[in-house]
Amino acid sequence: MKPLSDNEADTLIDKSQQSYNVDLKPSGNVYEFSLQIVTGGNEITSLKNFTTPITLRFKVDPSQNAKLVSIYYIADDGTLEFIGGTYANGVISAEIYHFSKYAAIEYTKNFKDVPNVHWAKNVITELASRHIVTGTSSTDFEPERQITRAEFTALLVRALHLTDNGNSNFSDVSVSDWFYPEVSTAVKSGIVEGKSETTFAPHASITREEMVAMLMRAYEKQHSNAAMSSVTAFDDEDAISSWATTYVKNARALHFVEGREGNLFIPQGVGTRAEASQVIYNFLGQ
Template identity: 30%
Template sequence: MLINRLTSMLLVFVLLFTASIVDAAEPSTSLAAIGQKKQGESLTIQGTTSLQEVIVQIMRPNNTMLEMDQLTKAELLTGMMITLPTNAPLGSYTVKVGSGSDVCVATFVVIASGGGGPGTEPGTDPGTDPGTDPGTEVPPVGEDTPTNPELPTVKPGIGELALQAVNGQDAAGVAKAAVTLEALDQAFANLQGTASSKLTLDVQKVEGAVAYETSLPAAALTEGGMKRQLTLQTEFGSLTLPSNMFTTEVMAGKANVSITLRHVQADSFSEKVKTAIGNRPIVDIHVKLDGKPVPWANAQAPVNVSIPYQPTLTERNHPDNITIWYLDESGQPVPVTSGKYDERSGTVTFTTTHFSSYAVVYVSKTFGDIAKFPWAQKQIEALAAKGIIAGTSEQAFSPADSIKRADFVLLLVRTLEMNASAGESFADVHASDYYHEAVQTARTLGITQGFGDNQFKPNQIISRQEMMTFTARALTIAGKLKPTGAGTGTDLAAFKDAAEVASYASESIKALIQQGIIEGSNGLLQPLASTSRAETAVMLYRIYHLSGGR
């Protein structure tokens, strides 16, 4: 068996590193970035391939062989670990993986451990071959110079790791890049201060690519691991991925995660949807675990998404109308309430807890009965465009009508995109009620405790102090409300009717006043009065645009 295996390896070795006389097929093998290593450290050769078996060869800076092995497709995906000799030559090492014309080439650099001199490993001539000069990290020049360098570069103090897609793009136009856990650990270790838990993986642009697929180690995105935040950046957009993106149950036995960001044409959607989207960008985001596509959804691990977009002059004058649609499996649009245009970055940003197709859209919505409420018209139209608030009919908003408790909680939860595991329901809130999920979320999070006898009274008109209390609790949970005393606004005592404020609402109202969310009218808070739909829209609009908001 050993002789057969060695013979097989030798045959594949000859095929791997001898020029082919036939036209090369589209390469399918890719490697994860390795990064910089010290003498004596371990490294992992990891990647993906469509071949059943591949040969792995690691060459020293002087082009002598350090390691050669034969791996199956599954073994390459899991990774082959080797330990560098303590006296390994310094300089650029070349890794070649594949068979026949399907070969991927990568590099990594070995530096001295503790500042030592060049290595003296048998078979090398230290100090005389290119790449073995202490402190030099310049790859040797010659016929073995890698054509697809994979060495990631960390920009000091910025927290950015540049990834080069291997072999350009495949036949489907997908550019693939990868990074190992070792390279991530090294990049995080090289960061200092507040940036130490945040790192951007910048996948370099490949001309003509329609999608970017980035392979990451499973441990980087599994709950229970280190609290790190990765931003995956491509020309089509960026994803900020939380470290608890996947549960341990889902990731049991998994080696890596591949996340793809694809530019999508609108051709497959209905004429109505295509007309609404126009030539604005559409991106599809999906995931593979160990090469197999899987759906991803996790309400406890929101992902922040940014899509580059240059608005027209009309759109720049009405930026609140720029938003995001989620396109479901049937191609129907669903408003993403967090979608907004960020002028500073030139992107449309939003938050999602599931991956699918998303489109940038410009939505203009108004109602025939809001012109007499000019102080609220802009806010009503903006929230309607986002899909946060709706009219009482297609043409009417009923701005002067008072708002009910259940409707306010629904709008508040929707504005802040709050989620919670299903908990206990109120006796008077039923599963068939359109506000059931929002009220249940509010109860689970502690926004409302209801009245006695497990009652919420959903159809009761909400008082202003109830509204303000719910709002303050929700903003505190969302991390968007400063503690009482931290703001610069007017104090509660400055209002003529401060004595009418109930004790349970006092601190909440103080916090909203000091942060400028509540202003009052003519020196009055009117805590016992009802709140109109127009007033509700104005307050929700302020919440939506809070500093640091989504």
């Protein structure tokens, strides 16, 4: 376990900041980990990859925002690989499967169209640091733009850390599409359904009731035996599609969603990227 010199660490972090257009602050040293077996004949074998994970633990600088700190693998060219981690009592820990350079880093991504006064600023910043939400460019987030079915599906897959890839048989979802892995994974897990048996409509704006239905299927995947309290969800409950009514009621009971105007849900209204971020944040905080 070798700490990089300040100059080496600064150079590496600077490469990453320029590549990702993000503010990065290491929480302590950047370390290079290695493991070698040296035989009696001085034959050296380096072990880099493990079939069983090893746990790394880093102290988090108390002056930093722990919600924005994660463990990263840093390649020599500055490429970051998000590892994540669990924070408790001033320490963040995560499992890794290969050795190289690692650090706990405070990752702050600011978008020029999400000012500090925006109602979803903190949520978007935190989810960006966890690599759940991404910008529409290196500088913009477009918080008020309507979110598509493919985009929301991708958010859920990232939030749940789903990696079990499936196959998509939808005629409008091609292997070359950026969202193909997320859609195929979500379909296999049972979180999402198509608009029909043959189409997914990835570029269509997602309605608020569709968004909640996907969210609650994801919740039920994690909490199969969870008991739900019966509540009257919203004043416009009659306008909610019959297939989505239970999902919306349960989401309201769990405080995943709130009304837009008074106590109106507006089920056929389309969700924005900022609203979707808030819903995902609520879901992860339950």
